[in-house]
Amino acid sequence: MADELAINVHGMTKRFGDLTAVDHVDLVVRAGEICGFLGPNGSGKTTFIRMLCGLLRADEGSGTCLGYDVTTESETIKRHVGYMTQRFSFWDDLSIAENLDFVARMYFIKNRRPAVRETIERLGLAERRNQLAGQLSGGWKQRLALAACMIHQPRLLLLDEPTAGVDPKARREFWEEIHRLAGEGLTFLIATHYMDEAERCHRLAFILKGRLLAHGMMGEVIGQARLTTWSVSGPDLLKLAERLRGNPAVEQAVPFGNMLHVSSPDAAALERAIAPFHTKPYEWHRIDSGLEDVFIHFMDQSKDNVSL
Amino acid sequence: MRKRHEFSPRRFWAIVVKEFIQMRRDRLTFLMMLSMPLMQLILFGYAINSDPRHLPAGVLMGDHGPQARTLLHAIGNSSYFTFVRELDTEQEGRAAIARGEIQFLISIPENFTRDLLRGDRPTLLIEADGTDPAAIGNAVSTSRLLLNSAMRHDFQGPLGYLSGGPDPIDLRIQTLYNPEGITRYNIVPGLMGVVLTMTMIMITGLGITRERERGTMENLLSMPAHPAEVLIGKIIPYILLGYIQVGLILGTAYGLFHVPMMGSLALLLAAAFVFIIANLAMGITFSTLAKNQLQAVQMAYFFFLPSIMLSGFMFPFRGMPRWAQCLGEVLPLTHFLRITRGIMLKGNGLPEVWPQLWPIMLFAALVLVIGVKRYRQTLD
Structure with missing residues (x-):
């Protein structure tokens, strides 16, 4: 049953x-x-x-x-x-x-x-x-x-x-x-x-x-999305988000309250991309990807597929 | 392949109950449906007088002899014509007609009296403003009678030799002849068909497109309802409404306008049933074509206007050109007019009514088949 x-x-x-x-x-x-x-x-x-x-x-x-x-x-x-x-x-x-x-x-x-x-x-x-x-x-x-x-x-x-x-x-x-x-x-x-x-x-x-x-x-x-997400807190996150978005290895940099969620399907590339900012006063934590991160990832991917 | 489920009287009844409640809630429409027959009856019966009298006339006096005077008096005394002025020339007369100042120009030629006495049949010309043939029709048709009866008095004694043989005056009328004198008796039974055509088509068309427009059709279709349950269930209250209208019209016709009821009331009500069904079928078919309520109303008018024009309600049927008559024969209203007039005024029975009844049945059947075929059980 x-x-x-x-x-x-x-x-x-x-x-x-x-x-x-x-x-x-x-x-x-x-x-x-x-x-x-x-x-x-x-x-x-x-x-x-x-x-x-x-x-x-x-x-x-x-x-x-x-x-x-x-x-x-x-x-x-x-x-x-x-x-x-x-x-x-x-x-x-x-x-x-x-x-x-x-x-x-x-x-x-x-x-x-x-x-x-x-x-x-x-x-x-x-x-x-x-x-x-x-x-x-x-x-x-x-x-x-x-x-x-x-x-x-x-x-x-x-x-x-x-x-x-x-x-x-x-x-x-x-x-x-x-x-x-x-x-x-x-x-x-x-x-x-x-x-x-x-x-x-x-x-x-x-x-x-x-x-x-x-x-x-x-x-x-x-799990299907195989997305890696980091959360970062610190001053002037908006400027940080802008700089991160300029890097092709970063797929998403989205503010969540006092945090910024940074995600990418390629964990290694993401780690290289955020390494320059791994300094005080920024605090980084690896977190589980949320549903929203995953869906935006799927939507971005599908956009790429359509444009191909 | 697709499993069809059976028609269920219980679901059918559920829809009937729902429709009655909705009809009761929509008071404005309900009141309009009831007041429409009354309003039309009063407008057509009283305000719109299709036998107008005291129409303004001018006269062109070419002769002042005694017989010419007699003639003029007779015309002036009839209730149809009122002399408003005397004109000097033909041109002046035509101009007066063009301006609408007079509706008729009566020309008495020179030497009218002399020619009349000689038996030379002088010509009396009546020129009529034909822009509204219905308005002048009766006046024109009476003038010949008027002329003869007026002259009969003069043609006694020494002028007796003129009373035999052909008409002593050659009356020429320059206008169209309106063959069927439209009277209140003619209009009131006809109005029943007109009111039913208008309201029945519109109310069904609206009832079904409203469900689609408000999104409730999606809900109804997601329930296990048979199309026939929905369609028949929806029209039952409208049939009842149609009979209320028939009752109002017949009551007013009898009470207010004293239209006789020569034939069988039961036969009339039975014929009305067929006619109501034909119009509801048309409404259903329109509702399957219309995307919204506005379109449904437009389609109702699209059907209503030719109905009222070509059925013989507005213009005498035999006065229409051949092609228009052919179109008219297709319309249910044409046949229903003949039925109601026949039953009420001539006392016709089923044998006389049947040739008019089956075309309505045929129309209803054909249109219903189209409507039910087009009524979709899905939202495709």
Whole structure:
């Protein structure tokens, strides 16, 4: 059961005219995992998710979602998958209760009324059940959307940038909820471009311009980059950063608070590059590369590949 | 290969309930849909009088004999014409028409009385401002009757020899003849079709494109819903709305305008059902073509304008050129106008109505096939 694959697709491709939005993407996610789906805007995250839940037809590719064939059994997949769209897509002119009731009817929920009432109570919206969904704040809309796309007890949740426009406290609560649900065996694929959110995932997939650049468990992805990072503190780091960036051996020199993170895939070359600055008052420490360093590294690499 | 799931009455009903709630929330649209038939009825029924009277006329007196005077009096006494001035020359008269000062120029030729008495059939020329044929149509058509009845009185006794044979006056009218006298009786039953065409197409077009524009269609498509459940579920409330409009129009037609109801009300309501479906089908098809709500409204107008022009609502159908009639025959409104007028005014039954009903059914079926084919279950 633990080794069951919730998502197992290969070579997924979607073209819109001349544009290849998703280009031969493979993705494997085990049941009960939270998979972070990362990439800048327009990289193909939404298109990929839409193909998984049958909203778009893949031009190429095959595989299974919850054990059902993604190309032929999308109607069955829809019944077991919850999809939360990037933009709030419930009905603004229906009340909270009416929205949930509609969704419950669409999925043939048994004991519909108690199920809807329970969901509303769990959300803490009992007093506002008759308020129109369009009048809710961003955070509440997001909680309503999550509750609505889970009312049919799906086994896989596809969440497309679920925390866009949500304040930090609501975001934290949201992630706590996600982890609790994952503990119960639900699988998540969560598109995001927040690094702190990516760090809360078990598994990561990084997509850029429709191509999958890295994929694996958190440690694996960082390991794949083979990046060496040094942290340095001292006076006038901005000037130091500028001088370091002039050296081709230094890939990144990024300020983090009172520190500067200096990274490169070539450890030896980096050490030679920073050797002249290994003097007082600078203090150097070798640190583990962070996710952000890794992703910027992947993006820079892909830029080089494109220009070649 | 692709697994199709079955139509489910339960999901269908879920959509019907949702649509009713949304319709109730959108009060402005709902009120507009209800007030549109009333507003149009009052505008067309009262304000727009297509049988205008007391139209300004000028006269060119070439002869001042007694018969010419009789004639002039008769014309002046009819409610259609009002003499506003006497003109001296033909040119002056034409200029007055051009300015819009008079709508008719009546020319009594020289020696009118002498020629009339001789039995030489003098020419009486009525020149009419044809820029608005509908406005002058009735006045023109009455003038011949007017002339004959006025002269009959004079042609007694010694002039009795003129009352037999062909008309003693050669009346020439220079304008188009409006063959079908448009009256309120004609307009009010027609308005039912016009109002339904406009509102039904627009409301369906908007209802479906709105889901797409707001992003809720993506949500709906991610649920296991059958296209037929969505489409039929969405149009049920609109059918009901259409019947409310029909009820309002029939009530007003009867109560306010005293339009008779010669035929069967049940038959009329049944025909209205077919007509409403045809228009909703058109709306669905438009919504699959339109990218947003604005485009849906534009398409509704694109269909509505020819409907109102070529159906025989605005202009007499037989007065249109052949090609326009052919186009008109395709439109559901053309046939529905004939049905409503036939049932309400002539008391037609199913045998007379059927030849007009099946073209609407055919139209609905064809358009619905296109609409359902184009309605995508994916976002491709």
